[in-house]
Amino acid sequence: MKGRCWTEEEDQLLAETVLRSVREGGNQLDAFQEVAEKIKRTPGACGFRWNAVVRKREADAFQEAKKERVENQLKRKRKPSISINDVIRQLKEFEAEYLSTRTRLSELEKRLAEKEKKLQVAEAEHSRLTEEWDAFESFQNEIKDRYTSLLRLFQTARHMEAADRQESLGEGTENKEIGTGVESKLEAES
Numbered sequence: 001m002k003g004r005c006w007t008e009e010e011d012q013l014l015a016e017t018v019l020r021s022v023r024e025g026g027n028q029l030d031a032f033q034e035v036a037e038k039i040k041r042t043p044g045a046c047g048f049r050w051n052a053v054v055r056k057r058e059a060d061a062f063q064e065a066k067k068e069r070v071e072n073q074l075k076r077k078r079k080p081s082i083s084i085n086d087v088i089r090q091l092k093e094f095e096a097e098y099l100s101t102r103t104r105l106s107e108l109e110k111r112l113a114e115k116e117k118k119l120q121v122a123e124a125e126h127s128r129l130t131e132e133w134d135a136f137e138s139f140q141n142e143i144k145d146r147y148t149s150l151l152r153l154f155q156t157a158r159h160m161e162a163a164d165r166q167e168s169l170g171e172g173t174e175n176k177e178i179g180t181g182v183e184s185k186l187e188a189e190s
Contacts, residue, residue, distance in 0.1 A: 006049055010039050014050055015058045022065040025073065 014035050021031035032046040039046075055062060 006053075010035075010041075011049070011054050011057075013038065014046055015054050015061070018050055018054075019058065019061055019065045022062070023068045023072070025069055 014031075017035050018028055018031040021028065021034075028047070028050065029043070032043040032050065035041075035046045036043045
């Protein structure tokens with residue numbers, strides 16, 4: 001395809017594509033690539049044709065496209081203007097929201113104070129009941145200790161009684177004579 005002449009349609013397509021790309025904020029290289037794919041030429045060939053021939057013919061249109069690009073960029077960069085009425089309306093909305101939040105916060109603070117009072121009462125009651133419980137446990141332990149001591153005393157008494165019975169049974173059958181002698185000695189000493 002080397003050496004193939006450019007047709008008027010190809011020049012027209014190149015001019016339209018480059019001018020549109022420039023107007024829309026694109027670049028010339030992308031436009032050359034797009035045209036090259038459509039007309040089966042290289043992007044370099046399209047760039048050369050643009051700079052050597054077509055741009056000179058479309059100089060005024062090219063300047064106008066660059067001017068439109070700048071205007072479009074400025075329009076996009078400009079912030080939308082806000083009227084004083086919009087600002088006042090937003091401030092009123094913020095104030096209403098602030099007042100509502102402040103009222104809700106005040107209610108929550110009152111509820112918190114009430115719950116803190118209830119907590120203090122509950123803590124005092126807990127402390128009182130803990131003291132009572134500790135006193136009851138102490139009393140209960142004392143009762144258990146006394147009961148245990150009493151049981152030991154009863155067991156000791158039973159052992160002594162059993163020992164006395166055995167002793168008296170043993171003396172009565174085997175050594176009755178000795179027992180009477182010992183008893184008389186004890187009575188004499190007293």
